[in-house]
Amino acid sequence: MKKDGFFSQLKRGILDENPVFVQLLGMCPTLALTTLVSNAIGMGLAATAVLVCSNLLISLLRHIIPKQVRIAAYIVIISGFVTAVELIMKAYLFDLYQSLGIFLSLIVVNCIILARAEAYASKNKPLPSIVDGIATGLGFTFALIVMAAIREVIGSGTILGYDITFGVYEPAMMIAQPAGAFITLGIIIAAVQKIKNSVEDKKRLKRLSHVEPKERGDKE
Amino acid sequence: MSFTDILLMMFGAILIENFIFSKFYGCCPFLGVSDKPANALGMGMAVTFVISLSCAVTWAVYTFLLEPFGLDYLRTIAFILVIAALVQFIEMFLRKFVPALYNSLGIYLPLITTNCAVLSSTLLIIENNYNFIESVCFGFAAGLGFTLAIVVFAGVRARLETAHPPRAFRGFPITLVAAGLLAMAFSAFSGVSFG
Numbered sequence: 001m002k003k004d005g006f007f008s009q010l011k012r013g014i015l016d017e018n019p020v021f022v023q024l025l026g027m028c029p030t031l032a033l034t035t036l037v038s039n040a041i042g043m044g045l046a047a048t049a050v051l052v053c054s055n056l057l058i059s060l061l062r063h064i065i066p067k068q069v070r071i072a073a074y075i076v077i078i079s080g081f082v083t084a085v086e087l088i089m090k091a092y093l094f095d096l097y098q099s100l101g102i103f104l105s106l107i108v109v110n111c112i113i114l115a116r117a118e119a120y121a122s123k124n125k126p127l128p129s130i131v132d133g134i135a136t137g138l139g140f141t142f143a144l145i146v147m148a149a150i151r152e153v154i155g156s157g158t159i160l161g162y163d164i165t166f167g168v169y170e171p172a173m174m175i176a177q178p179a180g181a182f183i184t185l186g187i188i189i190a191a192v193q194k195i196k197n198s199v200e201d202k203k204r205l206k207r208l209s210h211v212e213p214k215e216r217g218d219k220e
Numbered sequence: 221m222s223f224t225d226i227l228l229m230m231f232g233a234i235l236i237e238n239f240i241f242s243k244f245y246g247c248c249p250f251l252g253v254s255d256k257p258a259n260a261l262g263m264g265m266a267v268t269f270v271i272s273l274s275c276a277v278t279w280a281v282y283t284f285l286l287e288p289f290g291l292d293y294l295r296t297i298a299f300i301l302v303i304a305a306l307v308q309f310i311e312m313f314l315r316k317f318v319p320a321l322y323n324s325l326g327i328y329l330p331l332i333t334t335n336c337a338v339l340s341s342t343l344l345i346i347e348n349n350y351n352f353i354e355s356v357c358f359g360f361a362a363g364l365g366f367t368l369a370i371v372v373f374a375g376v377r378a379r380l381e382t383a384h385p386p387r388a389f390r391g392f393p394i395t396l397v398a399a400g401l402l403a404m405a406f407s408a409f410s411g412v413s414f415g
Contacts, residue, residue, distance in 0.1 A: 024392055027251060028336050032244035072304050075333070079297040087293060102343055105296045109334040111248055178242050179404035186389075186396030194388035 013135025048137025
């Protein structure tokens with residue numbers, strides 16, 4: 001793996017193809033566990049650990065698993081790692097284990113992990129698959145942290161448990177509630193689309209203003 | 221638990237602790253399949269059926285197999301396998317006997333395996349120590365809550381299609397905001413108490 005390849009893959013996973021904000025996968029934990037930044041970090045890292053391990057194993061087994069039963073095989077592999085992460089967290093990080101609750105087990109059915117297994121790890125060598133797991137996992141963690149930071153600051157007036165209102169504003173409870181989760185995510189994705197739109201518009205404008213076809217390759 | 225308690229529990233699972241709007245279990249199919257009311261109803265019924273059945277089966281697997289042998293820690297793996305097998309079975313059954321429904325649900329049926337509403341309800345009945353009857357009722361109610369949410373939301377989305385939101389909000393974002401407003405309506409049920 002080349003070094004610049006690693007960083008460009010990392011950037012793609014976190015920004016260009018962010019699993020939550022751009023690919024719109026993994027909605028359940030994104031909506032449910034983002035009331036507090038600490039939960040978001042815990043969930044993101046747990047999912048990243050599972051994603052890296054499952055990507056590695058699925059990539060190693062990619063020639064062995066028969067095509068017809070691949071999804072079932074992936075799910076078994078993923079749920080094995082989820083159970084491992086669950087037991088480790090129960091032993092060493094009991095508070096986090098309790099606050100994540102059932103969503104820790106639900107990593108099994110997180111579409112991001114299955115999507116990466118199907119779309120990437122089953123077709124690529126182990127090392128790139130690990131990098132892809134790290135990149136996608138960090139992208140997921142990043143999305144969770146952004147969501148949680150917004151919701152914790154506005155909804156509870158704290159960040160990582162520290163009070164930051166200084167008496168200036170009253171926390172808006174609504175944002176910390178389920179309804180707020182949907183609306184916050186909607187506004188964030190709208191912002192992402194806004195950026196995408198303006199980039200596309202600029203590209204189109206540039207293409208139209210250059211008459212020579214050689215200068216602009218047909219990128220679209 | 222008496223009959224009244226079971227009814228109250230079901231009421232709670234459908235409205236107060238609605239799987240979508242207060243617990244966020246099963247948001248992916250909720251946001252993905254809710255574009256047409258007919259599809260939404262089919263999906264909701266399929267999910268209700270799968271949840272009820274898998275709650276019954278996983279309860280039996282847990283009580284008679286995992287717990288007596290101290291294999292409690294294997295429950296996530298065991299449950300997801302049971303669910304995957306059940307979904308496969310239902311898919312084959314529908315293809316053979318109800319092809320119309322099979323054609324309309326098509327690609328969505330395999331997605332039920334990875335629907336967190338199913339896995340989470342099987343895990344919740346273990347966590348809450350429900351007996352067999354309670355488990356099946358809880359699963360059924362959870363499925364009904366899911367169906368209610370997805371059908372109501374499909375109606376809202378049918379209206380959204382003719383609306384003209386700002387360009388950045390088109391598509392997914394406006395859907396999420398609408399879901400948020402609906403969640404707000406559902407959160408009113410949290411004030412209901414049984415005196």
